[in-house]
Amino acid sequence: YARLERFQHDDGGWGWWEYDTSDPWMTAYVLEGFARADAAGFASPGNARSRAIGWAKTHLDEAAGEVEQSYRRGGRLFLLRALALNGAEPIDPAAVEAFTEAGSAYGLDATSPFCVYGLAAATLAISFPVPGTGMGVDSVDRGALEHERVARPATGDGARRLALLG
Numbered sequence: 001y002a003r004l005e006r007f008q009h010d011d012g013g014w015g016w017w018e019y020d021t022s023d024p025w026m027t028a029y030v031l032e033g034f035a036r037a038d039a040a041g042f043a044s045p046g047n048a049r050s051r052a053i054g055w056a057k058t059h060l061d062e063a064a065g066e067v068e069q070s071y072r073r074g075g076r077l078f079l080l081r082a083l084a085l086n087g088a089e090p091i092d093p094a095a096v097e098a099f100t101e102a103g104s105a106y107g108l109d110a111t112s113p114f115c116v117y118g119l120a121a122a123t124l125a126i127s128f129p130v131p132g133t134g135m136g137v138d139s140v141d142r143g144a145l146e147h148e149r150v151a152r153p154a155t156g157d158g159a160r161r162l163a164l165l166g
Contacts, residue, residue: 004030005048012055024059024079027052031082043149056083091115091163093137100135110134115163129164136164 008014013022014030031052034044056079100110111134139161141154
C-alpha cells in the first residue's frame, strides 16, 4: 500500500508512471485491487481510496459529454465497474446538512431527510427511521476504522462522521 500511496497523483488518480497524468485504466486497476484486498480481509488505505473515488467521479463528469475513442470509452466503463466494486456512493453527512440548510430557505424541514441503505430499502420503506428524527450520524476513530476495521467512538480531528442507514 505504501508504494501505491506514493505513486498516487495529487489529483487522486494513478497513471502509468509516477509523474505522468492520471489515467482511468490505471486508477480503475488500483480501485479494483483495493476492493479485492478488502474482500480478502486486508484493509486498504481509506484516504487513498476516497481520493481515487473523487478523481474517478470528476473524470467521469468531465468526460460525460465528449465523443470518445473506443480506448477512452472502455476506460470509462472499467472505471465505472471499479467504482461499483468500491461502494462509491457513501453518504457524506456534511453534504446532507448543507443541502438541508440550503433547502430551509424554501421551507425544507431539517428533520425531513434521512438516509437509507439502498434503492430497495427506500422503495420498500424497510429501514426508515421514525419520521421527523432527521439524519443520524455516528462519529468513529478514522484510523481504527481504516486499519483495524473497528468502529470506535471518537470526536475531533481524528473522527470520521458516518451517516446512519436505517
